[in-house]
Structures are given as structure tokens and as C-alpha cells.
Amino acid sequence: DGGITQSPKYLFRKEGQNVTLSCEQNLNHDAMYWYRQDPGQGLRLIYYSQIVNDFQKGDIAEGYSVSREKKESFPLTVTSAQKNPTAFYLCASSNPYQASTNEKLFFGSGTQLSVL
């Protein structure tokens, strides 16, 4: 079945440590996104990529980095510069070139990141 796979499901970060969240999709989607969700708040966009080897900052990119070397993969690194990283992280993808689905986002199952 096609879909988006995020790993790990739970992740713990020590102070000063960088951690990387994995996101892989086999939907053949060009666009991929990373969102952060905090309790009582809507999803906030961290980074997005509309095509391989290109990505753009979202609304809350500080303290995060991404890469898009392959169409299928869009890993997110939470760096030590992110002082409040505890949150639920969601990866999503979309295919803007299919008229019937171009605005719809398909989500991975999420990663809960906590600070030790």
C-alpha cells in the first residue's frame, strides 16, 4: 500500500544533541512538508519542499534543518538551537499536479519528540 512512513514513533533528545526524524513516501508525490503540533494549537509549518533538491522555510524554521536528496525522502533534523523541541512532528506530502488531489495533504503517523 502507498503511504508515508515516519520513524521513530517516539524520540528522546538530550540537551545539546541533534536528532533526525525520518519521513519516506511511496506515493510519488513531488511536495513534502514538516509540521509541528503543540497541545491546543494548530499545525505549524516548519519546512516544505516542492521538488527534489529544493526546500523552503516555513513559519517556524529556526532550529531545524532538512534535506531533499531523493523524491521519496525528506528527513528533518532538530538541532541544539531549537530550545523548545518537545512536540508532535508530522510529515506530509501532496501532489500539486493532480487536479483531483492537488490541495489534499497525506500525513505520516507522526513522531513524538521529548527532551530528557
Add this chain to the structure above:
Amino acid sequence: RKEVEQDPGPFNVPEGATVAFNCTYSNSASQSFFWYRQDCRKEPKLLMSVYSSGNEDGRFTAQLNRASQYISLLIRDSKLSDSATYLCVVSPLTGGFKTIFGAGTRLFVKA
């Protein structure tokens, strides 16, 4: 003012009840509207798109009022399994990076 506003609830209703949620958006250029359902610590899942003519999917009815810039979701004959958070989602143009998510409305359906 938030770009997409929802009443956070929680809405506590008995099984079989009808419940309605509203959502307002501030960008009049918005083009696409959706309701997503999210269970605790799970990913949001698309419940339905919202069209100006209104649309219905089983027990769920969505309406869009462009003049007043609000979207509604009506759930009839509530089931225990409807308990979840319902996210109002608005996109000003084609392209997921412009999608704005409301904070969600929490629904508890009780036996």
C-alpha cells in the same frame, strides 16, 4: 486575529445527538476548505472537502459560507467512534505550503 479560528470545545454529547461545529477564516482569497479528523497522538485524516454548494457524506454535512467566511460541520446520530478532534483547514491557493490549520474542536460522544 488567527487566520483560522475554531471553538476548542470540548463538546460533550450523548450517542445519537446532532452536533455542529463552526470555523471562521480571515483570508477572503481562500480557495480550498477541508475538515480533518484527528485522534489523540495520531495523524490528521481527511474527513471531507467543503464546497460552496454544501456536501454530505453519510452522517456528515459540510457547508461553506464565503460571504461570512465560515465553514460548518454537522454530525448527525453521533457514535462513540466520532470522539476525536476536528480540524478546520483552509488553503488560499493551490499548494499545501499555504494550508492553514485551525487548532481543532474536541468532541466527546458518551454512551
